[in-house]
Amino acid sequence: MKVLVTGTAGFIGSHLAHRLLDRGDEVVGFDNLNDYYDVTLKQARLARLQARAGYTHVAGDLADRAAVEAAFAAYKPQRVVNLAAQAGVRYAAENPHVYVQSNVVGFLHVLEGCRHHGVEHLVYASTSSVYGANTAMPFSEHASAEHPLTLYAASKKGNEQMAHSYSHLYGIPTTGLRFFTVYGPWGRPDMALFLFTRAILDGKPIRVFNHGRHKRSFTYVDDIVEGVVRTLDQAPGKNPAWDSARPDPASSGVAPYRLYNIGNEQPVELLRYIEVLEDCLGRKAQMELLPLQAGDVPDTEADVSDLIADVGYRPVVPVETGVARFVEWYRGYYGA
Template identity: 75%
Template sequence: MTILVTGTAGFIGSHVATRLLGLGEAVVGLDNLSDYYDVGLKEARLARLRELPGYTHVHADLSDRGAMEQAFAIHRPKRVVHLAAQAGVRYAAENPHIYVSSNVTGFLHVLEGCRKHAVEHLVFASTSSVYGANTRMPFSEHQPTEHPLTLYAATKKANEQMAHAYAHLYGLPCTGLRFFTVYGPWGRPDMALFLFTRAILAGEPVRVFNHGRHKRSFTYVDDIVDGVVGILGRVPSPDPHWSGDRPDPGSSGVAPYRIYNIGNEKPVELLRYIEVLEKCLGKTARLEMLPLQPGDVPDTEANVSALVQATGHAPKVDVHEGVPRFVDWYRRYYRA
């Protein structure tokens, strides 16, 4: 079948598209190659995809209504994996408007395309950031997420609510996936592992927020791809056990809609993460200890029992395996 994957020049999108092509699917990739970070890295990811049979690329911006309508009308995808978004928690303080344009208006255009062309299943990226001020660990889809701490998280929470409305009103099956701190080869240069690696190799200080004491469910990108591809074939339906007087935030009794966490269930302290990286690089980091940044949460920990029940998949690659894979890629790509 034809599957539309948005954000195929991006980190996770390029990996998902590669996997789907390997499974024999026809993939229409959509990306605008924004200059939020190194466009050369995005073009390199895209060049790998263009070499694979079954890939078609559409250069378009999510916020361009006409371009999005045309993409759906021409290619008529059966399923959609929506991964494109303006990422980065801290960049929102500098450019908040682009978050709403891309993540809210752009998502509306995706929903409208799916509705008008009878898409069988929309799978879209959300984030663990929606848990916001929640401190009860591990984070579960059954917990409320009413208090996001950043604009980025608020836009992704809006996506979840918009998707539920479309699922209810139009019967559009929608599944949201809350990603937990994804890392791996071809990652984004603004993410911690990338920044740490570059600084250590250059002999520059590594900025360590919260004095390195917070924990994250660091999740290797292949585990994310397993979850995305696995859930794509699990088209949701209304939950017959749903109770209107005590609604479950992770599912719906009135709509074909589900939310799943995808994250490693074994959180790792940031200082330990840096120690693993130091060992891989054979160099000691110069640490610049800093307080917790506004909007950051002290810890994240994923409960993925719902994902396991739905797909049989649980993220399994730990940092001792995943970080060396990233370092090997980084050294090859940057000849470092």
């Protein structure tokens, strides 16, 4: 089928596009290659895609309504995966407006494109950050997520609510995917694994918040992509068991709408994550131990029982394997 994927010069988007092409789908990529981080890395990801048959690239910004409308009209995708967004939980302190433009206004333009062009299914990236102040572990899609702690998380929670309204009003099947701490080859330079690797190889100290004692459901990028593909192939319907008196946040009785966690079920302490990286690099890290940062949650743990029940999949790659693959890529790409 023909799939429009936004953010194909990005980390997860580029991996997803390759996966769809591998199975014979036609992919229309949409990305503005902004300078939030190293543009040459984005260009390198994109160059690999543009060398493949079946890939078409559209240069554009989701906040540009005309550009998004033109892409939908010209390519008429059957399904859409929206991964383009302003990422990062801390950048909002410097530039809050870009989160609203990219993640809220841009998402509205995607929803409108789906509405007016008969898209069969919209899958979009949300985040485990929406759980915010919720401390009940593991995080479940059926629990409340009404208190995000960052503007990034708030913008993604807004996406979930916007999607539900469009699913209800226009019958567009939508699936939101809450990703948990994604890592792997071709990753983002602002993420911990990238920052730690660069610093350790350069002989510089790494900043370790919460003294490294918090846990995360670190999830390898191929596991994320497999979850995206499986949910993309299965458009949701209305939930007949939905109770209007006690509505379920993960589904709906009035709309073809669904939310899923995609994360590793085995959270790993940050200090163990660093230890695995040290083993892969053959070097010890110099650690600057610091308190928990504002907006960070102490721990994350993914409940993926719904993902298993509905699409028969759970993330499986352990950090020992995933970090080794990242280090192999990093050394090859940077000649380190």
